[in-house]
Amino acid sequence: MDRNHYRFRSLWSLPAPAEPVYRALERIEDYPHWWPQVREVTRLDATCGLVRIRSVLPYGLTATLQETRRDPSAGILETRLSGDLDGWARWTVTPAGPGTTLARYDQEVDVRRPLLRRLALPGRPLFHANHALMMRAGRRGLAAHLEAV
Numbered sequence: 001m002d003r004n005h006y007r008f009r010s011l012w013s014l015p016a017p018a019e020p021v022y023r024a025l026e027r028i029e030d031y032p033h034w035w036p037q038v039r040e041v042t043r044l045d046a047t048c049g050l051v052r053i054r055s056v057l058p059y060g061l062t063a064t065l066q067e068t069r070r071d072p073s074a075g076i077l078e079t080r081l082s083g084d085l086d087g088w089a090r091w092t093v094t095p096a097g098p099g100t101t102l103a104r105y106d107q108e109v110d111v112r113r114p115l116l117r118r119l120a121l122p123g124r125p126l127f128h129a130n131h132a133l134m135m136r137a138g139r140r141g142l143a144a145h146l147e148a149v
Contacts, residue, residue, distance in 0.1 A: 003120040004111045006127070010135040012103040013096065016146040018075060021101045022093045024142060026070065026077055034145035037134040050083075055134040057126060061085060061113065084113040103142075105135065 014021050024030070028049055031038040039060070040052040047067035054060035061084040068088070069078035075093035087109030096102040111117055116127070 002110070003124065004117050006107070006109050006111065006131075008105070008107040008131055008135075010105040010132075010139075012105070012135075012139040012142065014101045014103055014139070014143055014146060015099060016101055016143075017099060018093050018095045018101045020146055020149070021103055021142075022072060022075055022077070022091075024145060025091050025093065025103065028065065034141040035138045036141060037137060053134070055130045055137075057130045059113075059116065065089075081109060084111070084116075085109040086112050 024034075028051065029041045029043050031041055031051075037055045038051060038053050040050075042050045044050060044064070049065050050062065051065055052060055052062050063081045063083040063085045065079040065081055067078070068080050069076055069090075071077075075091075077091040077093075079089050081087050081089060087107065089105070089107040089109075092104040092106070094102050094104075111120065116123070
């Protein structure tokens with residue numbers, strides 16, 4: 001197993017219909033308004049952006065996101081990541097009952113940032129916990145954002 005390779009999956013149950021959830025997730029430039037750990041998003045063009053994230057641990061990550069799939073009918077948003085993280089991420093949005101949606105986030109990446117690569121073995125549990133905290137805050141932020149709009 002490559003100690004710098006990570007796979008993440010998060011499931012967000014959200015109190016909103018699937019269409020507004022999908023619309024919110026496809027607008028990455030708005031993430032910093034509702035997701036505290038997404039510090040900045042700069043659109044580079046219609047399908048590409050630069051994102052800067054930082055969670056609890058004292059380091060930030062910068063990645064370029066290139067859209068690879070946008071399929072509203074299937075509820076799928078997929079991006080290629082490069083920079084401090086190299087890999088892919090995918091949102092899959094599905095109705096889960098009246099007024100409820102399940103947003104599934106899958107991510108598979110290799111860490112490229114030199115310091116994090118050196119700390120991979122002792123830091124791995126902390127990196128997983130850091131990611132879990134970030135995702136928990138993102139779910140809360142998106143739920144509040146959807147309620148407000």
